[in-house]
Amino acid sequence: MEVKAKFENDLIIRAAKGEYVERVPVWVMRQAGRILPEYRAVRASVSGFKELVKTPELAAEVTLQPVRRLGVDAAIIFSDILVIPEALGLNYEMVEKKGPFFPKTIDSEQGLSLLKDINPTEDLGYVTEAIQIVKKDLNGTVPLIGFAGAPFTLLCYMIEGSGSKTFSKARKLLYQKPQLAHAILDKITNASILYLNAQIDAGADLIQVFDSWAGILNYPLYKEFSQPYIEKICEGVNGRVPVTVFAKGAYFAFDLFKSSCCNVVGLDWSMSVENARNVLANKTLQGNLDPTALYGDKQMIKELTVQMLEKFGKQNYIANLGHGVYPDTDPDKVKFFIDTVKEYSSKMQ
Amino acid sequence: MEVKAKFENDLIIRAAKGEYVERVPVWVMRQAGRILPEYRAVRASVSGFKELVKTPELAAEVTLQPVRRLGVDAAIIFSDILVIPEALGLNYEMVEKKGPFFPKTIDSEQGLSLLKDINPTEDLGYVTEAIQIVKKDLNGTVPLIGFAGAPFTLLCYMIEGSGSKTFSKARKLLYQKPQLAHAILDKITNASILYLNAQIDAGADLIQVFDSWAGILNYPLYKEFSQPYIEKICEGVNGRVPVTVFAKGAYFAFDLFKSSCCNVVGLDWSMSVENARNVLANKTLQGNLDPTALYGDKQMIKELTVQMLEKFGKQNYIANLGHGVYPDTDPDKVKFFIDTVKEYSSKMQ
Numbered sequence: 001m002e003v004k005a006k007f008e009n010d011l012i013i014r015a016a017k018g019e020y021v022e023r024v025p026v027w028v029m030r031q032a033g034r035i036l037p038e039y040r041a042v043r044a045s046v047s048g049f050k051e052l053v054k055t056p057e058l059a060a061e062v063t064l065q066p067v068r069r070l071g072v073d074a075a076i077i078f079s080d081i082l083v084i085p086e087a088l089g090l091n092y093e094m095v096e097k098k099g100p101f102f103p104k105t106i107d108s109e110q111g112l113s114l115l116k117d118i119n120p121t122e123d124l125g126y127v128t129e130a131i132q133i134v135k136k137d138l139n140g141t142v143p144l145i146g147f148a149g150a151p152f153t154l155l156c157y158m159i160e161g162s163g164s165k166t167f168s169k170a171r172k173l174l175y176q177k178p179q180l181a182h183a184i185l186d187k188i189t190n191a192s193i194l195y196l197n198a199q200i201d202a203g204a205d206l207i208q209v210f211d212s213w214a215g216i217l218n219y220p221l222y223k224e225f226s227q228p229y230i231e232k233i234c235e236g237v238n239g240r241v242p243v244t245v246f247a248k249g250a251y252f253a254f255d256l257f258k259s260s261c262c263n264v265v266g267l268d269w270s271m272s273v274e275n276a277r278n279v280l281a282n283k284t285l286q287g288n289l290d291p292t293a294l295y296g297d298k299q300m301i302k303e304l305t306v307q308m309l310e311k312f313g314k315q316n317y318i319a320n321l322g323h324g325v326y327p328d329t330d331p332d333k334v335k336f337f338i339d340t341v342k343e344y345s346s347k348m349q
Numbered sequence: 350m351e352v353k354a355k356f357e358n359d360l361i362i363r364a365a366k367g368e369y370v371e372r373v374p375v376w377v378m379r380q381a382g383r384i385l386p387e388y389r390a391v392r393a394s395v396s397g398f399k400e401l402v403k404t405p406e407l408a409a410e411v412t413l414q415p416v417r418r419l420g421v422d423a424a425i426i427f428s429d430i431l432v433i434p435e436a437l438g439l440n441y442e443m444v445e446k447k448g449p450f451f452p453k454t455i456d457s458e459q460g461l462s463l464l465k466d467i468n469p470t471e472d473l474g475y476v477t478e479a480i481q482i483v484k485k486d487l488n489g490t491v492p493l494i495g496f497a498g499a500p501f502t503l504l505c506y507m508i509e510g511s512g513s514k515t516f517s518k519a520r521k522l523l524y525q526k527p528q529l530a531h532a533i534l535d536k537i538t539n540a541s542i543l544y545l546n547a548q549i550d551a552g553a554d555l556i557q558v559f560d561s562w563a564g565i566l567n568y569p570l571y572k573e574f575s576q577p578y579i580e581k582i583c584e585g586v587n588g589r590v591p592v593t594v595f596a597k598g599a600y601f602a603f604d605l606f607k608s609s610c611c612n613v614v615g616l617d618w619s620m621s622v623e624n625a626r627n628v629l630a631n632k633t634l635q636g637n638l639d640p641t642a643l644y645g646d647k648q649m650i651k652e653l654t655v656q657m658l659e660k661f662g663k664q665n666y667i668a669n670l671g672h673g674v675y676p677d678t679d680p681d682k683v684k685f686f687i688d689t690v691k692e693y694s695s696k697m698q
Contacts, residue, residue: 163513168675171641177648215564215598218619218639249564251600252619270567270601292520292566300524322567326517 007205009142012074014317016206016242016263016284024309024317024345025073026338027145029246030324031066032078035331040066049094053080056129063134070335071342074206075092075134077199079127081149081210084191085158087123088115092157105156107173112183118191120198127195128202135203146204148196148233150211151188152226155181158188162212174225174347181225189229193236200240207237208244208266212304214251215268222247227256234261244286248323254279269322273311285312288322294333301333305340314348354555361423364667365591365612367631370402373658373666373694375687376494378413378595379673381427384680386569387414398443399694402429403475409482414493418645419684420691423555424483425619426548428476430498430559433540434507436472437464441506448543454510456522462530467540469547476544477551495553497545497582499560499596500537501575504530507537516565523574530574538578540671542585549589555584557593564598571596576605583610593635603628613620618671622660634661637671643682650682654689663697 007013011025033039039062045053047094053059063078082092082100093101106112120128134144159164159170173181196207209230217226226247234243237263246266257265258280265280267273267287276285293304309319319341325334356362360374382388388411395401402408414425431441431449442450455461468478482492506512508519522530545556558579566575575596583592588610595615596602606614607629614629616622616636625634642653658668668690674683 163514165512166672167677168641170637172644175645176644215619219621221639249619252621270564270598272568272601290520290570292517292524295521296524323515326515328424 007140007143009073012318013143013205013242015316016244018263018284018316021315022346024312024314025182025346026319026341026342027067027072027074027076028070028321028325028334028338029076030072031072031334032043032062032076033325034327035325035329035334036065036069037331038069048181049080049206051076052087053083054126056126056133059126060133060137063130064137064142067094067138069331071337072142074145075138076145076147076208077127077131077134077204079130079147081154081212082157083124084118084148084188084195085121085154087118087120087195088191090114090157091186099163100157102157106158106184107169109177112180112187115184115187118194120194124195124198131199131202131204144203144207145206145207145208146196146199147210148192148304150214150226150245151185151192151229151233152217153211153213154188155225156213156216157186158184167213171216171221173178174221178224185225185229189232189236192233196233197240198200200237202239206244207232207244208246209262211245211247211250213249214242214247214253215251217250219252222250222253222257226250227253227260228263231260234242244318246286257283264318266320269321271322273308277312284316284318286318286320288320289337290322291321291329294321294325294329294337298333298336301337302340303315305337306344309341309348314345319345354445356489356492356659358422361667362591364665365593367612367633367665370664371695372661373661373668373690373697375668375682375690376421376423376425377415377419377670377674377687378425378575380419380421380683381411381425382674383676384674384678384683385414385418386680387418398429402427402432405475405482408475408479409486410548411426412479412483415488418680419687421491423494424487425494425496425557426476426480426483426553428479428496430496430503430561431506432473432498433467433478433544434503434535436467436469436544437507437536437540439463439507446501448512449506451506451510451564455507455533456518458526458529461529461536464533464536467543469543473544473676474493476505477547480548480551480553490556493552494555494557495545495548496557496559497541499558499563499575499581499594500541500578501566502560502562503626504533504574505539505562505565507533515560517654519562520565521572523570527573534574534578538581538585541582545582545586546589549586553590555593557595558582558593558611560596560599562598563596563602564600566599568601570600571599572605575599575603576609579611593667595635605633613667615669616671620671622657626661633665633667635667635669637669638686640672640678642676643670643674643678643686647682647685649685651689654686655693658690658694658697663694
């Protein structure tokens, strides 16, 4: 009996593992979301963002939309990094045009006792259910990416209670109560490991860890308060699927990821590809077109995409933007970016 | 007749020029402002932030407060970078706890015609008057720093109309209408040169250019849309006083400042001192303690300040934070930081 290949298109998995690819795989951070009219239609049918996240059928539908329309080489489950703080006991609201808001935050030793142990099946079953629906619908065409926020980034929200330019309250904690910070980070990390393994059990084929606020730290702080917890997560995933780390703004931390057990390192649009290739010679890289480049005309998009491909090279590379696609981007331009990656990289040596 | 020395304490000017100093000069970005109770008292006596900026006697008073209380080696005129967009014709409001808001923004070729030529005496006389009052009161004790926003940072506000995490609207312009972006940047630059020279005429002894949003660009964009305009400003100041450039987040742009006519390059708290010293061997450096380090106890502040001094070395260096001091910082801790710099660096070789 012939063994059926796991995927029709497994380019992204091969690239993540450092295996040979015929062309560069491509997907787009925040591909499932506000750029697509079909997403906005689904979003309009529910009371709010969180209802969408918590309704597996709808989360699955918006996960699949960009696969159908854009022809990306992977789906990424539609969800939010803040489901972990919520599962730990800190509910959040998603305020329209403002972002997340936590009525209750942690700011003392006592606050730590607010955090409960999570049970992924009970607390986050809506995510794993959505993953199962997506996997069934994808039916082996392309892989599905699961994800979580990096513990430090989640800590920022849990301390600050909302977005912030500087997250100075969260950073204050690192200097004033480092033990408490480590205790919270431990809790988040343990929960994230359970959560990501549940995602993998449900069918996630790759994992990405988003350290969205990495850039507000510096090298010594990142080395103490962020990278070790991401590393524990990588270890907790235990090689079951490839792991990508995207630490936005942490240009200073490349050397910390050199000996990490992650497979892929994501670059934001300001990071130097040359420097990353030098320091992270043993890793696959992902990124990093400036998302605002997609506001340019097609000639400009093509030129910048080709430049990007030539800089990264064809192997050990997953094409993407250097940040989530901005909501008012024309989906046709996003598709043009994706098509350009596919076409041009097929002809690269 | 003996010529009287221009300043009792000219450490910061000598350091900026790369001359020998007996100890490291120190000041703190945003030293004039919300950390001081005497500032909050003055602020409470007026209707709003802008009244304070526009009343020379009060702006002068809050400029002098940190010199008295903290013993810094320079005053910096209390003002706002947004006075230039306003002088160009775009009024702004400072919304409590939210930041600046421009009811009118530029988003088309037509918008450019909104911008008028400035007359520093008429449009910005309140700043130069404040400078004159400060200079009289300082009476030669320490130098006074004047400042302006970098053209790109001002462009961000003039396009976006308020603060933003990504300034994606402003970045969109760079890709969609680069000519328009350059035309606006030219206008801002010309106005800034007039403005800074008026500040110098009034008595400013050094100039700092704040490129607060530099970090949202990448190398090619920074090279095209920001650094050349900062360079024009340096050239426009024409060596009358030393110029410092603080391009927050533009770690990727050090080599662009290598051949700049600026004297000092400021580092934010995430930037590598070693790397900056290597690339910018011919410049004085300024920075870069993490402002949240001042939330730590005195032992921690001392340790981190000493580490910073040892990394930068005694010469060609101006001690500072790596960002403006945060509003809820204890002024005694700020003073402790300043005293530590003075004491420790006096004993350094």
